[in-house]
Every structure is written in structure tokens, then in C-alpha cells.
Amino acid sequence: MVSSWLSRWTGLRFSDNRPQTRRWLSRIVLSMGTVSLLAAPVTAFPSFDLVDEKDYRICAEGLRQAGITPLLSSQACAGVIRPKDLSECVVGISNTAQISGEEALVGCVSVRRPKELGVCVTSIVQVGRGVDPLNVLNSCGLSLLPERHSFCVVGLAEVNRDIPVDDLLNVCLRPPEQFIDLDL
Known part of the structure; x- marks a missing residue:
């Protein structure tokens, strides 16, 4: 399922079902999730008023x-x-x-x-x-x-x-x- 989604998103074919390829795909998806988390707007996190x-x-x-x-x-x-x-x-x-x-x-x-x-x-x-x-x-x-x-x-x-x-x-x-x- 991840490989089909990634294939559609990147245009590359991932028909290899070996464990090494699955690990590689999971790392890509995990890193994409991390990047999307870092790209989240500041309002998505609880705000604390800055004190001076x-x-x-x-x-x-x-x-x-x-x-x-x-x-x-x-x-x-x-x-x-x-x-x-x-x-x-x-x-x-x-x-x-x-x-x-x-x-x-x-x-x-x-x-x-x-x-x-x-x-x-x-x-x-x-x-x-x-x-x-x-x-x-x-x-x-x-x-x-x-x-x-x-x-x-x-x-x-x-x-x-x-x-x-x-x-x-x-x-x-x-x-x-x-x-x-x-x-x-």
C-alpha cells in the first residue's frame, strides 16, 4: 500500500517486495512524516505567551x-x-x-x-x-x-x-x- 502510494506520488515503480526495499520505503515515509511535522504551522502547537x-x-x-x-x-x-x-x-x-x-x-x-x-x-x-x-x-x-x-x-x-x-x-x-x- 505504501509502495503504491509512493509510486503514484513520485512516478517511480516499486514492485520489489524484498525486506530491504520495504525498510527503505518505510524510512522514506517516516522522513516525509517528520518533514511534514516540521513544516506544520506554528499555530498547530500550543502557544505560550512569551514573557519579557x-x-x-x-x-x-x-x-x-x-x-x-x-x-x-x-x-x-x-x-x-x-x-x-x-x-x-x-x-x-x-x-x-x-x-x-x-x-x-x-x-x-x-x-x-x-x-x-x-x-x-x-x-x-x-x-x-x-x-x-x-x-x-x-x-x-x-x-x-x-x-x-x-x-x-x-x-x-x-x-x-x-x-x-x-x-x-x-x-x-x-x-x-x-x-x-x-x-x-
């Missing part, structure tokens, strides 16, 4: 603005993959949610998606009626997809105004696995 000194500077400035000491902000910015996301998370949470910079930093450093954590906490605190901001930070930090968690809480809070937001945090964090488990 500006990102670290933004991170350190943001953390200092949130009240973090210079040594702690330096250590925190140096220890993460995307320092700019860390500072956005800490600044957003400390400005909106009345949470101290240190508490926000602990929350933002301990999750995989700090930018989403910041969005989660700020959106729930803005909608929440009398909700404890530290409870929101904890709930968003426990969620694997914090932004989606906030969509759940905010969407349900807008419709069900009689249910406390603290209860909705638990409902959205641990939904029932099957509908049979609903308390009807």
Missing part, C-alpha cells in the same frame, strides 16, 4: 500597589509562569472584594488560572448580597474552572434572589452528580 522584563515589572508594580512588600512581590512574580496574570488577579481582587493584598496573593498563587480567579471573585462579590469575600475567594479557588464557576453563581443569583449567594457557591461548586439525588 516588562511583564515582571508590571507584576511587581501591581503587587506593590496592592500592599505587598517588595521582597514578597519579587518572590511571587519570579515564581509564576505568567507574572502579568498574577498581578491582574491580586490587584483586581484587592480593589473590588475588600480582601487584603496578602490574602489575594495566596489565592492567586495557588491556582492554575489566576486571571480567571480574579474575574470569578470580582464578579461574584459585585453581584453578591452580603456575601463574605473570603468565602468567595475560597470557592473560586477550589473550582477547576473559576470563570465558569462565577457564571453559575451569578446567573443563579440573578434569578433566585431569595437564595443566599453563599449557598449558591456550594451548589455551583458541587452540583449533584445525577438528577435522582435532587431533594424533591
Whole structure:
């Protein structure tokens, strides 16, 4: 099959069925696969934003603005993959949610998606009626997809105004696995 495909592609005849010829053909096909892999567009591979000194500077400035000491902000910015996301998370949470910079930093450093954590906490605190901001930070930090968690809480809070937001945090964090488990 490979030889027939290669014959059509190259115009050469490969009617020899000896093991040496088969090995040679398999090397050609393997090398063609390698060449095609190397010729793949850059967008075919996962992209990681390149980080430069500006990102670290933004991170350190943001953390200092949130009240973090210079040594702690330096250590925190140096220890993460995307320092700019860390500072956005800490600044957003400390400005909106009345949470101290240190508490926000602990929350933002301990999750995989700090930018989403910041969005989660700020959106729930803005909608929440009398909700404890530290409870929101904890709930968003426990969620694997914090932004989606906030969509759940905010969407349900807008419709069900009689249910406390603290209860909705638990409902959205641990939904029932099957509908049979609903308390009807």
C-alpha cells in the first residue's frame, strides 16, 4: 500500500517486495512524516505567551500597589509562569472584594488560572448580597474552572434572589452528580 502510494506520488515503480526495499520505503515515509511535522504551522502547537522584563515589572508594580512588600512581590512574580496574570488577579481582587493584598496573593498563587480567579471573585462579590469575600475567594479557588464557576453563581443569583449567594457557591461548586439525588 505504501509502495503504491509512493509510486503514484513520485512516478517511480516499486514492485520489489524484498525486506530491504520495504525498510527503505518505510524510512522514506517516516522522513516525509517528520518533514511534514516540521513544516506544520506554528499555530498547530500550543502557544505560550512569551514573557519579557516588562511583564515582571508590571507584576511587581501591581503587587506593590496592592500592599505587598517588595521582597514578597519579587518572590511571587519570579515564581509564576505568567507574572502579568498574577498581578491582574491580586490587584483586581484587592480593589473590588475588600480582601487584603496578602490574602489575594495566596489565592492567586495557588491556582492554575489566576486571571480567571480574579474575574470569578470580582464578579461574584459585585453581584453578591452580603456575601463574605473570603468565602468567595475560597470557592473560586477550589473550582477547576473559576470563570465558569462565577457564571453559575451569578446567573443563579440573578434569578433566585431569595437564595443566599453563599449557598449558591456550594451548589455551583458541587452540583449533584445525577438528577435522582435532587431533594424533591
